[in-house]
Amino acid sequence: RWRKCFFSTGEAMDMHVSRVFVNHYFPESSRRHALDMLMQIREQFNQTLQKKEWMDEAARVKAVYKLQHMFLEVGHPSVWPPSAFQDFKSFGGIRDNTYFDNIVATNAFDVQNALSRLGKKVDRRRWGSSSATDVNSYYSRKVNGIFIPAGILQPPFYSPTQAIARNYGSVGSICGHEMTHGFDDIGREYDADGNRNGWWDEQVVKNFKERAKCISELFSSYEVDGKHVNGELTLGEAIADSGGLKVKLLLLHVLSLFTPRQFSWESFLHAYQPSHTDRMLFFIAMGQTWCEKLKPQVSLYLLLHPPSKFRVIGTLSQFAPFAETFRCPVGSPMNPARRCHLW
Numbered sequence: 001r002w003r004k005c006f007f008s009t010g011e012a013m014d015m016h017v018s019r020v021f022v023n024h025y026f027p028e029s030s031r032r033h034a035l036d037m038l039m040q041i042r043e044q045f046n047q048t049l050q051k052k053e054w055m056d057e058a059a060r061v062k063a064v065y066k067l068q069h070m071f072l073e074v075g076h077p078s079v080w081p082p083s084a085f086q087d088f089k090s091f092g093g094i095r096d097n098t099y100f101d102n103i104v105a106t107n108a109f110d111v112q113n114a115l116s117r118l119g120k121k122v123d124r125r126r127w128g129s130s131s132a133t134d135v136n137s138y139y140s141r142k143v144n145g146i147f148i149p150a151g152i153l154q155p156p157f158y159s160p161t162q163a164i165a166r167n168y169g170s171v172g173s174i175c176g177h178e179m180t181h182g183f184d185d186i187g188r189e190y191d192a193d194g195n196r197n198g199w200w201d202e203q204v205v206k207n208f209k210e211r212a213k214c215i216s217e218l219f220s221s222y223e224v225d226g227k228h229v230n231g232e233l234t235l236g237e238a239i240a241d242s243g244g245l246k247v248k249l250l251l252l253h254v255l256s257l258f259t260p261r262q263f264s265w266e267s268f269l270h271a272y273q274p275s276h277t278d279r280m281l282f283f284i285a286m287g288q289t290w291c292e293k294l295k296p297q298v299s300l301y302l303l304l305h306p307p308s309k310f311r312v313i314g315t316l317s318q319f320a321p322f323a324e325t326f327r328c329p330v331g332s333p334m335n336p337a338r339r340c341h342l343w
Contacts, residue, residue, distance in 0.1 A: 008099075010133060012106035015081055018132035018150075022076045026132075026150035031075040033160040034153050037167065038072050038146070038175050045179055045247050048343065054207035059200050063183065066192040070182060071145040073125055075153060076132040124194075137174050139181035142194040146178045157289065165278040168249070169285030176244030180343055183243070184236040185212055214340035215239060218318070222310045225296040234306045241315045243343030249282060249321060279325045287312045 010017045049055075049063050088094050091105040091112075117123075124143040134149040148171075155162070158171035181187045188208065191199050200208070215238050220231030231238070290308035306314065316322045316334065323335035331337060 008103070010131060012103060013094075014129070014131040014133075015077075015127075018076060019080065021133045022150050026075055026153065030153060030160055031150075034148065034158065034171075035072065035074045037172060038074060038148065041172065041176050041179060041247060042067060042070070042072075045176070045243075048243075048247055052343075054211065055204055056201070059204045062191070062199050066144060066182060067179075069144060069192040070179065071125060071143075073127070073145060073147045075148065075150040077127050078125060137178050139178040139187070140194075141182065141187045141190040144182065144190070144192055144194050146175070148175060148178070163278070163281060165281040166285045169282035170289045173241075173244045173286050173289065176247045177240040178244075179247070180240040180243030181236065183343065184239040186236055208342070211340065211342040212239060215242065215318075215342065218340060219306050219310060219314055222306070222314065224307055229306055229310060234304060237305045237311075238314065239342060241311055242318060242340070245286060245315055245319060246343065249279075249319075279321065283316065283322055283325060286316070 046064060046067055049060060049067065052060065055063065088105045088109050091108040092101055094102050094105060122143075124145060127147060130138060130147055130149065131151070132149045133151045135151045135154075136149065137152055138147045139145070140147070152158070152171060152174065156166075156170070157174070158167050182190075185208075188200060189198055190196050212235060216231035216235045218231065219229050219234055219238050222229045290311050292308045294308070305311070313334070317336060318339045318341075320335075320339070322328070323332075326334070328335035
């Protein structure tokens with residue numbers, strides 16, 4: 001019963017509960033630290049865009065512009081909406097032991113808020129149905145913005161005091177995942193302002209689809225309970241996982257060892273020899289982020305997301321530094337001869 005009441009309260013009074021949670025568990029210093037990390041990730045993604053040979057100059061310029069105008073909402077709304085129990089007073093108020101009446105009051109309050117926004121300029125940074133308590137993250141292609149709630153900026157995913165490799169491998173990969181959604185199979189159709197206008201020419205789209213097909217076929221080859229994963233349906237999430245991981249590892253080693261001009265894969269592969277603890281921790285943190293206990297038949301019907309097992313195996317198998325770090329034999333499942341390359 002307590003669980004039902006807890007989630008009902010969070011759903012009905014999301015910003016009220018969010019504010020209480022943030023005040024107790026998410027200090028401003030943590031928000032600034034996480035925001036700095038996200039801005040570094042964006043800059044590294046910018047460097048990645050500059051090097052994509054399958055994009056022409058026109059598409060690259062627009063992609064960089066979109067990335068630069070992608071806003072970042074970290075932890076909680078940058079401007080809190082008015083939030084007090086008095087907000088519900090005109091709808092009967094919130095009272096003890098009147099569950100049904102409380103639901104009516106909060107629903108009426110939400111409807112009034114929605115109607116009050118009609119005819120006004122859209123607030124691109126409005127959190128909508130998202131809460132700062134969510135253990136999740138979001139990219140909205142219609143406003144070109146990323147929302148990273150305080151709920152996921154908690155241990156074990158993130159802490160300002162834990163190893164940087166663990167932060168980047170876990171929540172860093174999640175943030176990079178959301179950023180890559182702006183350039184996945186659907187996000188690529190939306191411009192910097194969230195308008196769906198197809199800003200790539202036919203040849204660039206063809207180049208993208210050729211590389212994306214490799215990812216789709218890879219995930220379609222995986223089976224759960226005798227049934228294949230739908231690689232086309234999960235393509236956007238698989239692209240985001242792959243792009244997010246690569247950008248994060250690049251950034252981790254750029255920050256640790258080199259300036260961006262000095263960085264190369266050759267120097268990366270030998271950077272921590274004979275010890276490569278940070279690389280191992282990075283990959284382990286990424287894998288642990290997707291640990292779950294789920295019935296096989298359920299995981300296949302999560303629609304847009306591949307089963308978590310394959311989010312880890314599928315993504316890491318396409319990443320040469322993982323095979324190098326853990327010394328996977330050439331030709332083994334985690335070190336295949338042919339890999340997919342998109343972002």
